[in-house]
Amino acid sequence: MLRILGKAASINVRKVLWACEEIGIAYTHADDGPEMAQNPNGLVPVMVDGDFVLWESNSIIRYLANKSAAHTLLPAEPQRRAEVDRWIDWQATEFNSAWRYAFSAIVRRNLAFHDAGEIEASKKQWTRMVAILDGQLARTGGHAAGAAFTLADIPIGLSVNRWFMTPFERPAFAHVEAYYERLSQRPAFLRHGRNGIE
Secondary structure (H helix, E strand, O other): OEEEEOOOOOHHHHHHHHHHHHHOOOEEEEOOOHHHHHOOOOOOOEEEEOOEEEEOHHHHHHHHHHHOOOOOOOOOOHHHHHHHHHHHHHHHHHHHHHHHHHHHHHOOOOOOOOOHHHHHHHHHHHHHHHHHHHHHHHHHOOEOOEOOOOOOHHHHHHHHHHHHHOOOOOOOOHHHHHHHHHHOOOHHHHHHOOOOOO
């Protein structure tokens, strides 16, 4: 059986657990395991599928989607797949980069993130990224890469959860708020996303 390693408090571990449940892949989960040493970055998650060990959460969720013939989360048609991939990559680069400093300071209270100017810059950039997502959701009428739920909504949904759970003054984005409520109709999101873990 597929094994997922890494503490579930990690947003990237939760991404993989949510993907497993959406796709319908049976798995076991443990905080640690000997295969963790195979990730040179020393980060989580690590996935073990028989003799195959994979790290990097976005690579793992793509692997899981490709592994299951029954999935609909990663389209086969190249342009539709590219659209999903684009929003997964946007979350990993632009969206994550925007909130990292402010989240580390406000929620994690990490003393290394104490510069008030950097916190404000991070909040401003984070808000700009949420505005981009809001515009995309207005165009699609549903989800990040189109009308239907796709693999892209897993990493983006977790980042949106982090946006709503971080206590700071922020503008309202009606399409993002509606999207968050749509995601909250999904049992796997309630278990691994909107579950009280920051």
